[in-house]
Amino acid sequence: MARSAGSRRHAALECHRCGRNCLTSPRDQGVLHGDIHHDNVLDFAERGWLVIDPKRLYGERGFDYANIFCNPNYGVATDPDIFHRRVEQVCSLAGLERYRLLQWILAWAGLSAAWFLEDGEQADIDFRVAELAARALGIALAAG
Numbered sequence: 001m002a003r004s005a006g007s008r009r010h011a012a013l014e015c016h017r018c019g020r021n022c023l024t025s026p027r028d029q030g031v032l033h034g035d036i037h038h039d040n041v042l043d044f045a046e047r048g049w050l051v052i053d054p055k056r057l058y059g060e061r062g063f064d065y066a067n068i069f070c071n072p073n074y075g076v077a078t079d080p081d082i083f084h085r086r087v088e089q090v091c092s093l094a095g096l097e098r099y100r101l102l103q104w105i106l107a108w109a110g111l112s113a114a115w116f117l118e119d120g121e122q123a124d125i126d127f128r129v130a131e132l133a134a135r136a137l138g139i140a141l142a143a144g
Contacts, residue, residue, distance in 0.1 A: 008113075008123075011130050011141045015110020018103050018137075022060065027100070032057040032064045038072040062101050065090050066108035070129050078128040087136070099137065106133040 033040075034055025044050050057063075069086060070077055077083070087105075091098045113126035134141045 007141070008127065011127055011134075012110050012113065014134060014139055014141060015106050015113070015130055018139075019107030019110065022063075022100075022103050022107055026060045028061045029059055030061060032059050032061070034064065035067065036064050037067050037070075060104070061094070062096050062104040063108070065094060065096065065101060066104040067112070069105045069133070070109060070112050070125055074125050074128075077125050078132070080132060083129070083132045084136070102133045102137050106130055106137065106139075109133060 032055075033051055034057035035053055036051065040053050041049060041051050068090075069083065087098060087101060090096060091101055109126045109130035113123035113130070116123040116126060131141050
C-alpha cells in the first residue's frame with residue numbers, strides 16, 4: 001500500500017504516542033523473549049516446540065505478543081478478519097486485555113516500520129497493521 005510521507009508521519013506519531021503511553025504505565029511486567037515471531041518458534045520433534053533467539057528483555061507481557069501481528073507475511077498480517085481473530089485468540093489464551101494488546105500492536109508496528117525504513121526497505125505490512133490496530137482502538141490514521 002503506497003502511503004504519502006504525511007500519512008506515514010501521522011501514523012508514526014500515533015504509534016509513538018501509543019508506545020509512550022504503554023511504557024509510562026506498565027502492567028504485569030516480567031522477563032520477555034523480545035523477538036517472538038513465526039521464524040523463532042520451531043518444532044524440534046522429540047524436544048517439542050521451542051522458542052529460539054531470545055533478546056532477554058524485561059517489560060510488560062503484552063509487548064512480547066505484538067510482534068506476531070506483523071508476521072508471517074503481508075497476506076496473513078494485513079487481512080482484517082485474520083487480524084481480529086488473532087487478537088481475540090491471543091487475548092483469550094494469554095489472558096490479556098484486548099485494548100492494551102491493541103495498544104502494544106500499534107506501538108510495535110511503528111517501531112518495526114521505523115527499522116525497515118531506516119534500512120531503506122518497505123514498511124507496508126507494518127503501516128497496514130498499525131492501521132488495523134488503530135481502527136480497532138478508535139484512532140483515525142490518515143489514509144494514502
